[in-house]
Amino acid sequence: MNKKIAIIGGGPAGLMAAETLSAKGFDVSIFEKKPSVGRKFLMAGRGGLNLTHSEDFDGFIRKYNSKAEILSPVIRGFTPQALRDWCEGLGEKTFVGSSGRVFPESFKASPLLRAWIKRLESQGVRFMLNHDWRGWDKESLVFQAADTLVHVKSDAVLLALGGASWPRLGSDGTWLDILTDQDVEVAPLRPSNCGFFVEWSSVFSERFAGQSLKAVELSFQDKKIRGEFMMTDKGIEGGAVYALSALLREAIQNDGAAQLVLDLKPDLSAEDMHQRLQRPRRGLSMSNYLRKALNLSDVAIGLLMERPDRQKLGAYKAAQLTQIIKSYALDLQAPFSIERAISTAGGVTFESLDENFMLVNKPGVFVAGEMLDWEAPTGGYLLQASIASGVYAANGMVSWLSGR
Numbered sequence: 001m002n003k004k005i006a007i008i009g010g011g012p013a014g015l016m017a018a019e020t021l022s023a024k025g026f027d028v029s030i031f032e033k034k035p036s037v038g039r040k041f042l043m044a045g046r047g048g049l050n051l052t053h054s055e056d057f058d059g060f061i062r063k064y065n066s067k068a069e070i071l072s073p074v075i076r077g078f079t080p081q082a083l084r085d086w087c088e089g090l091g092e093k094t095f096v097g098s099s100g101r102v103f104p105e106s107f108k109a110s111p112l113l114r115a116w117i118k119r120l121e122s123q124g125v126r127f128m129l130n131h132d133w134r135g136w137d138k139e140s141l142v143f144q145a146a147d148t149l150v151h152v153k154s155d156a157v158l159l160a161l162g163g164a165s166w167p168r169l170g171s172d173g174t175w176l177d178i179l180t181d182q183d184v185e186v187a188p189l190r191p192s193n194c195g196f197f198v199e200w201s202s203v204f205s206e207r208f209a210g211q212s213l214k215a216v217e218l219s220f221q222d223k224k225i226r227g228e229f230m231m232t233d234k235g236i237e238g239g240a241v242y243a244l245s246a247l248l249r250e251a252i253q254n255d256g257a258a259q260l261v262l263d264l265k266p267d268l269s270a271e272d273m274h275q276r277l278q279r280p281r282r283g284l285s286m287s288n289y290l291r292k293a294l295n296l297s298d299v300a301i302g303l304l305m306e307r308p309d310r311q312k313l314g315a316y317k318a319a320q321l322t323q324i325i326k327s328y329a330l331d332l333q334a335p336f337s338i339e340r341a342i343s344t345a346g347g348v349t350f351e352s353l354d355e356n357f358m359l360v361n362k363p364g365v366f367v368a369g370e371m372l373d374w375e376a377p378t379g380g381y382l383l384q385a386s387i388a389s390g391v392y393a394a395n396g397m398v399s400w401l402s403g404r
């Protein structure tokens, strides 16, 4: 008889593990607490579904920072090209966008997810929806399904329960207590690719919340990012901030606050700016003067007017103003909550796993996806590692089962 496999969590990591195992003839069931699978995957599709990135392997793997070495065989086992080929095999051609990011041509997740589920069904995978995993009772897995507790026995289990961001989509990190009760080491779950609180004046937040600051350069420690981000009523969020969010979050954790430095006009050299700021003001308000002389956006000017010395800006010399505009200091107080973050840092540590991604303390239980202790910026690195680790842990399970 075919070995029975329980996969818990129907996100991209669990679905890919199910595809790998069912293709090898295993009897696979996916247990998912929500009424449908792939809800976060569909949400990622709202932004066009950035599946992976086209950069070379060395550049790609560096995005996982301290986990690059451990994830290297995982990504090599299912490369960005393999992910593109897989997507095209499901009828969705991919393309490389101007930033090197890879998207399906449809710019959507729903056709891909539909085709994926169809393939899984044709390979015999069972979808046990509305099954909320609660842990173990001796050798059985226990699920809450409607009003009843369901006990399930299997030959091996693969956990792909996701992180704790956007909990309404299903992954809420409730697995953390279940696993720590089993003496599995879990690094604290923290927001990743997240926004940060800034103490805006009420004038600024009322006027600029929802507006983006475009084409700026953000620096923190030795990292510089060009891009844009958005003001919210309580702080900042968006692509360029996410790219620095791991560093900023760690700095805030260690030092209590972090200062982000903004070049509000990176395309204008300091010399050119200095020269333009020598033009006389001729009775213009400071805001109008900066708008005319430098073509600064309203949001950028708004930021300058948030400075405690805003009344004195008009009296400053060109050199001092240039310095302020090219290295505007923005104090960040704390990351936004994990519920609002794009992804999660922390999770099941790699020290808790053997080389097959099986829990050392729970033989026969494998782990994949965002619930593992890695993080990466946006750009396709999240889906790539989630999906590739689904393949890796599934293959690890096959090796383990064959050796028994």
Ligand SMILES: Cc1cc2nc3c(=O)[nH]c(=O)nc-3n(C[C@H](O)[C@H](O)[C@H](O)COP(=O)(O)OP(=O)(O)OC[C@H]3O[C@@H](n4cnc5c(N)ncnc54)[C@H](O)[C@@H]3O)c2cc1C
Pocket (backbone or CB within 6 Å): 008, 009, 010, 011, 012, 013, 014, 031, 032, 033, 034, 037, 038, 039, 040, 041, 043, 044, 045, 047, 048, 049, 050, 051, 052, 131, 132, 133, 134, 160, 161, 162, 163, 165, 166, 169, 170, 171, 172, 173, 174, 175, 341, 342, 343, 368, 369, 370, 371, 379, 380, 381, 382, 383, 384, 386
């Ligand atoms: C708004 C947004 C946009 C994103 N855009 C992108 C993007 O463009 N590119 C990219 O690379 N990444 C993107 N991501 C991140 C990406 O979606 C995730 O990294 C990826 O979905 C993680 O896959 P996973 O399978 O590990 O976990 P998840 O997708 O979170 O899936 C975990 C599954 O487990 C289920 N589950 C949880 N607990 C239980 C339980 N107790 N019992 C049963 N089932 C349970 C959940 O319901 C869920 O279905 C985005 C994320 C968000 C929030």
